[in-house]
Amino acid sequence: MKNSIYLFLFLCIFTDLQAQNPEIDRLNKKIESHVRNPDSTKFYLFQLLKFSSELHDTIIGKSYSTIGIQYNKLAVPDSAEFYMEKALDYTEDYPLQHAKMYLNLAINYRIGSQYQESLQASENAIEQFKKAGNQEGVGRAYGEMASNYNYMKNSEKALEYLKKAIAILKKSGSERELSIVRQKLANLYYNNSNFTFARDIYEEILPVFAKEKGTNYYVTLLSYADCLLQLEENYKEAEEALKEAENAFKEMNQKEYMWIAVSNLAQVYVAMGKSQQAQEAFQRAYDGMYQISSPRSLETSVRYLDFLNSKKQYSKAQKVIERVKASTNSTRMKMNADNEIDFLKQAVFTYGQNGMVEKSLQAFERLDFLKDSLNTALNHAKSLELQEAYQNDLQRERNLVLKKNNELLIENNNKKDNILLLGFLSFILLLAIGLVLYRTNRNKLKLQQELVASLENSKKVLEEKNTLEGELRLERERVLENKEKELVQVSMEMSNLQNQIIELIENRDNLESSTVLAEKLKNLLGQNNYWKYFKGKFIEVHPVFALQLAEMFPNLSENDVAFCCMLKLQLSEKEIAALMGISTDQVEVKKTTLRRKIGMGDDILGFEKLIDHLE
Incomplete structure (x- = not known):
């Protein structure tokens, strides 16, 4: 779930703006009064930047970053990234503000599914927060890293960083920031289908977010309503929550969130047996997502296809399929493997019901290929994770050695009467390190040679295996042909x-x-x-x-x-x-x-x- 801190950020940015002249003061008031309207806020921020010569660099940087946030709200991540990166140039000499700019950029990367870039931006933010001595910021950045790992379906790492974030933010005493991290914990439970725990946490944090009723409050309502739907508890409450979220996002002109709320509302209507209202809501969400070219339109399309197939509306489903296939030529609308698998399942069924056997076969073959590819990718990801864990352990050991060496050097420097001894010990230490490096490199070279030999043997074994498999395949084909002839002959x-x-x-x-x-x-x-x-x-x-x-x-x-x-x-x-x-x-x-x-x-x-x- 996207983590947005828009209202809080606006207040932080513009409370410290100096009213150098009446026009700047007027623009600041306009920005604060239009905080819920991205287009208006963006317009007044650009007007404010015309007075850049009278503004401090940190104010210029914050303004550019806030413009990026508005583009994010309008589902234009490329423009959001451009202005957020531009903000970094103006805050480089101010660690705390620089850290905040990196954190905003990390959120934008995550929303655009650029998880590695988001993790790197979060690490940069942590470095700057530590330089500024701001532990609360470190806790927020850890929470952002947890969100990335949650989206990457790495629950263990997500939980690891959430624990770090919660421990830090509990000490800072910030109820709101702690609630945001607890929201991420609820999202982790939600993504792992533990809807009961997720619902309980959402119910605890919603009153905190309700004090401002900003984006965070309404985004949390979306997840809370879906928990109620999954638990089959209270469809009426889920419907009311989603309608409230839809109206709020419409007022704030956050169209992507608005259509997500409508799509979720359609699913609630399906559960309530209100087929006509469900179809109308699905159609609205489906058309709305395509109008704004949202990457999440694919999820909405799959939900709509499932509904149409269940209602035997195969002709309409066929039109949805063709529209999805045409739209995915765009890089922005490209399917990921999970979305394409869900889409192909529906397409196979629709083609089959419409008598389009060849297309059904093509979709079926593509579905099998994607499943195999996804399994291979998961295995590769696990291998990389093991390598990363090994590298982290190795680096930890090196850091311990370096720490001990530093302590030894400090101790020897304090003994002025043993300067000669210190030089001798330093020489011995350097000699030992050189010897260790020599042995390490020699062992490394030996291991590389053994690895090359092992790879050559593996290649030879693989070639022999492929040859044997080819012979076995020809033999199976011959046996199959003989069995067919025998079967027909005996039967006749x-x-x-x-x-x-x-x-x-x-x-x-x-x-x-x-x-x-x-x-x-x-x-x-x-x-x-x-x-x-x-x-x-x-x-x-x-x-x-x-x-x-x-x-x-x-x-x-x-x-x-x-x-x-x-x-x-x-x-x-x-x-x-x-x-x-x-x-x-x-x-x-x-x-x-x-x-x-x-x-x-x-x-x-x-x-x-x-x-x-x-x-």
Whole structure:
């Protein structure tokens, strides 16, 4: 959840402005009176900057940073970043103000999902806060780092920095700043689906934020309402909270937050069974997000698609899909992996219901690819985290060594009568350090050589493995082909044998004397279900064909799937008729019926391509 301190920042910035002339004084009052309107605030700030020659550098820096905050409210992160970075140039000689500018920049980076840049800006802020001796600022920066790790789904690090922030802010006695960090803790519980704990914390901090009723209060209302929705506790209270937030964001012209509130309100209406109101709210939020080109429009679109598919409005869902695909050509609207996976799940279903089999297959394949890629990325991230932990431990050990060395040097400097001894000890210490460095570099070189040798061996093993896998794949294909031939041959022989026996029974010469024998033969034939034998053998050859078909077209019966199995083997109509005990005309009718069931109508080539494509 975005952490905004806009109202508080305005008060801090403009209470210390000197009224060098009446016009500056007038502009300061205008800025304070329009604090809830980003466009007006931005306009008066630019007017104020025309008097830069009469303003202190810190005031100019704060003004630029505040302009960046207004662009942030208007969902224009690029412009926000430009002005916030410009603010840094004017506060470089003033550590406390410089730290605040870095912290604002860190918040902007996080809102734009630039998490590494946000973490770096937060570390820069901590360095400046420490230089200024401001522990409360350090606590706020730790809280911002926790927000980044929360968005990056690294709960352990998020909790680690939240504990640091809470410990510092408790000592400072700032109720508001402590509430902001506790809000981040609630967000952590919320993101980990612990809605009960999150709800309890939100209820504790909302009265604190209600004293100002700024952005933080209404943003917290959004999360609180969603907790109520997830817990299925009080839909009416959730509805009222979201309406209050929507009206407030509309008044403050914070459109992105406003449409988030409307989208959440639509979900509440779905839970309450108010389908018409839900669809109207979804449509408003969906259109509104696209009008402001918000990156979060993708989340709203996925929610809307899920609703339309559940209401069988597949044509409208198709239009939403095309609009999403067109919009993601923009860098600003680019999907991340999680959003695209959610989107593709809905697209596969919509395409399938609209009979767009080829597009459904393409979306299905892209979905599988993304899931595999995401798993690989997560494994890589864990590896990097382990490396970082190792490096931190190593650096900690080095710092301890350096600390002890410094203490030794200080102690020796205090002994004036042992200057000669101090020089000798220093020489020995330097010699020892050189020896350690020499041995370390020698060991490092040795390890590098061993690593190169290990990589070469691994490469050789991998090549051998790939060659073996290729041979195994060819062997499997050959065995599969032989099994298919064997299956068809055995099945046809059994079917022909059955037909010959029936033909002998029907053409027997002595009807009376062979009646008993004919009945016994028919009973014997009835006890052998050759179709079940065929089906069992087919699954051995193509184990996933039937499962894929049933997953894509859940309306197919078991008999329909069985019929597709025979088509997969490219049996003739006469062979299929013999196996199923029906006429060739009935086989053709069944093909037509099956194509209609999966939405392909008269598209014979498309149907054959589908059967051939599935494994």
